[in-house]
Structures are given as C-alpha cells and as structure tokens.
Amino acid sequence: MEKLCKTRDVAERDGDGWVDCQCGSKHWGRFGAAGLLLIQNGRVLLQHRAPWVHNGDTWGIPGGARDSHEDGFSAALREASEEIGIATESISAHFSHLEDHGDWSYETIVVIHRGADFEFEPNQETQDIRWFPIDEIESVELHPSFARSWPEISARILEISDEDVSGNL
Numbered sequence: 001m002e003k004l005c006k007t008r009d010v011a012e013r014d015g016d017g018w019v020d021c022q023c024g025s026k027h028w029g030r031f032g033a034a035g036l037l038l039i040q041n042g043r044v045l046l047q048h049r050a051p052w053v054h055n056g057d058t059w060g061i062p063g064g065a066r067d068s069h070e071d072g073f074s075a076a077l078r079e080a081s082e083e084i085g086i087a088t089e090s091i092s093a094h095f096s097h098l099e100d101h102g103d104w105s106y107e108t109i110v111v112i113h114r115g116a117d118f119e120f121e122p123n124q125e126t127q128d129i130r131w132f133p134i135d136e137i138e139s140v141e142l143h144p145s146f147a148r149s150w151p152e153i154s155a156r157i158l159e160i161s162d163e164d165v166s167g168n169l
C-alpha cells in the first residue's frame with residue numbers, strides 16, 4: 001500500500017493496484033506502468049526512491065501506474081511532474097522501451113531535456129534526484145527492473161545523435 005499517502009484529486013485515476021504477474025512477481029499498476037528517462041548534456045536523471053516504496057532505497061526513473069485512458073507517454077509525464085516537478089514543455093521524446101510480461105508491462109519513455117535546468121520539486125516518494133553521466137549508471141544501485149532494461153535502453157541511447165544527447169541548445 002505504498003501509495004496511500006498520495007493525494008488523488010482526479011476521478012479517472014484507475015491504474016493503482018497490484019498485478020500478480022505470470023513472471024512470478026507482483027507489479028504496481030493494473031494497466032502496467034511507465035516512467036520517464038530524461039537526458040540532458042550526456043547525463044541521465046535518476047530518482048532515489050524513498051525507503052518505504054516498493055523496491056525503495058534504490059535509484060530509478062520517475063514513473064508509476066498507467067491509467068486505463070492513458071498511453072505510456074502521458075502516464076510517464078504525469079508521474080514525472082508529480083514526483084519531481086518536471087516542466088514538460090522543454091522535452092522531446094526519442095523512443096520508448098517496452099518491458100512486456102504479458103500480464104503487465106513497463107514502458108520507459110526516453111526524452112531529451114533542452115534549455116535551462118529546471119527546479120526539482122520532489123514529492124514524498126522521492127528522497128533525492130541527481131544527474132548521472134550515462135557511462136556511470138551501471139555502478140549505481142539501481143531499481144531491479146530498471147537495471148534489467150538499462151543495457152538495452154543505453155544501447156539505443158547511443159544510437160541517438162551525439163549532438164542531441166550531449167548538446168545543450
């Protein structure tokens with residue numbers, strides 16, 4: 001019941017709940033979940049999750065349960081703005097990575113943030129937020145499911161042009 005403390009003010013929030021997945025794990029998000037992987041100047045934004053949330057005390061990306069009416073992109077943006085206060089006008093989406101378990105899925109939306117650094121406004125699920133150089137991510141204590149998908153995601157990040165990944169336009 002990790003999300004009890006979160007204020008729900010929109011009626012259509014119907015995604016919260018656990019799924020008993022065929023992979024043998026329990027996952028959060030009745031319709032799956034999504035997260036936002038933000039890149040700026042060759043760095044990736046990671047969120048240190050509070051110890052009391054599922055798989056807490058690890059580094060991951062902001063994200064959470066998808067609602068039935070949302071696609072992964074909208075869910076990831078909504079969660080990221082709730083959890084870290086990101087402003088959405090200065091990002092551009094590059095690709096999404098789907099971890100599909102059949103009963104449940106997690107979509108990682110990879111976006112590039114341009115322009116000035118934004119002010120973080122972490123909520124209570126967020127202990128810390130930090131930019132990590134892309135090549136240092138592997139040495140960070142990652143959320144287990146993010147750790148599993150990172151090799152594939154990082155390989156695709158390398159396919160994005162250097163100018164996009166490293167540039168600060």
Ligand SMILES: [Zn+2]
Nearest residue numbers: 021023025101
């Ligand atoms: Zn699963």
